[in-house]
Amino acid sequence: MEEGERSPLLPQDSTGQNPPLSVSSPPLPSHPDPAPRQGQAGAWGCSCCPPVSKNGGWTGDPAPPLPAGSTCIKCLTVLSNFLFSLLGLLALATGLWGLAVKGSLGSGWGRPLPADPMLGLVLGGLAVSAVSLAGCVGGLCENTCLLRCYCGSVVAFLMLQAVAAALAAALWGPLQDSLEHALRVAITHYQDDLDLGFLLDQVQLGLQCCGVASYQDWQQNLYFNCSSPGVQACSLPASCCIDPREDGASINDQCGFGALGLDADAAGRVVYLEGCGPPLRRWLRGQIPAVGASVIVATVVQGAELLLATWLIRALAVRKVGGFQTHLTHQ
Numbered sequence: 046m047e048e049g050e051r052s053p054l055l056p057q058d059s060t061g062q063n064p065p066l067s068v069s070s071p072p073l074p075s076h077p078d079p080a081p082r083q084g085q086a087g088a089w090g091c092s093c094c095p096p097v098s099k100n101g102g103w104t105g106d107p108a109p110p111l112p113a114g115s116t117c118i119k120c121l122t123v124l125s126n127f128l129f130s131l132l133g134l135l136a137l138a139t140g141l142w143g144l145a146v147k148g149s150l151g152s153g154w155g156r157p158l159p160a161d162p163m164l165g166l167v168l169g170g171l172a173v174s175a176v177s178l179a180g181c182v183g184g185l186c187e188n189t190c191l192l193r194c195y196c197g198s199v200v201a202f203l204m205l206q207a208v209a210a211a212l213a214a215a216l217w218g219p220l221q222d223s224l225e226h227a228l229r230v231a232i233t234h235y236q237d238d239l240d241l242g243f244l245l246d247q248v249q250l251g252l253q254c255c256g257v258a259s260y261q262d263w264q265q266n267l268y269f270n271c272s273s274p275g276v277q278a279c280s281l282p283a284s285c286c287i288d289p290r291e292d293g294a295s296i297n298d299q300c301g302f303g304a305l306g307l308d309a310d311a312a313g314r315v316v317y318l319e320g321c322g323p324p325l326r327r328w329l330r331g332q333i334p335a336v337g338a339s340v341i342v343a344t345v346v347q348g349a350e351l352l353l354a355t356w357l358i359r360a361l362a363v364r365k366v367g368g369f370q371t372h373l374t375h376q
Contacts, residue, residue: 115360119184122353126180126195133174140167162240176202180350184357192358199351203344210340221329225322228257233265235282246284252328254321255285260312262320263305271305279306285316 143163176198183191213220228248231241249255256262263269263281271279281301283289289296304316312318 122184126177130177133170136170249284252324255317256320258320
């Protein structure tokens, strides 16, 4: 090309000179961060939920599957904890229903908790359902954080059971004495506390006894005392009667009227004369094998649940390491 000729490919300014070429490089395209894999845990550590990319679409990179044995462990963990959570919720609902029926529920906010047996059922059901739901959701979503919390709660339960068993064995004698003291308190407040009255009636009917040491212990009750001006003076509750139904369909509440004023021979034909203290001790000694077997079964079940959750945590950790190594290899 001759000097002075215009290049048809390069623009010229008004002076006829070719403008200098720009040395600045074009801007690099911005690439979004790679979306997380499906098997990687997100902010919540839940790998069962499909991951979402920045543009709102689903990522198609599948998570590495668990081995067959680990999958069975996961299913057992989820299923067993689901069943235990149902049992815990059932106990919680039963306790709340009992408190509502007796008026203890909502009796006043800010007041001390009522001394009600149903309250123990509520607290126990709440604890069991919460721990079991943590194990169920942790196994279902493969969330190691929830599974570790579940394992810690099961270990705490096992430690509490061990402490309670050790205290019961060491304080067996004082515990029996305290039960007899509880019976005397129940006799004194028989009409005032419906729960104590119900429990005392069940003890006397089941063990076929009356009072603590003898039937004369009912003199400690304000209404059954012979010096009482009421209609129940010198009487005994129907649970002390030998035949409270008197061959009828319903219990005769007046079967023990005037029994405290009779001599021992005449009273023995109507009510039980022996107190509930010795029969209660014999019954408790007879229940030791059943209670021990129940504690052993509960401990074995909790230990199996703890072992399953631990194996699942290890399987998830192994899968995470394997998936990370596979990702590095592909890169």
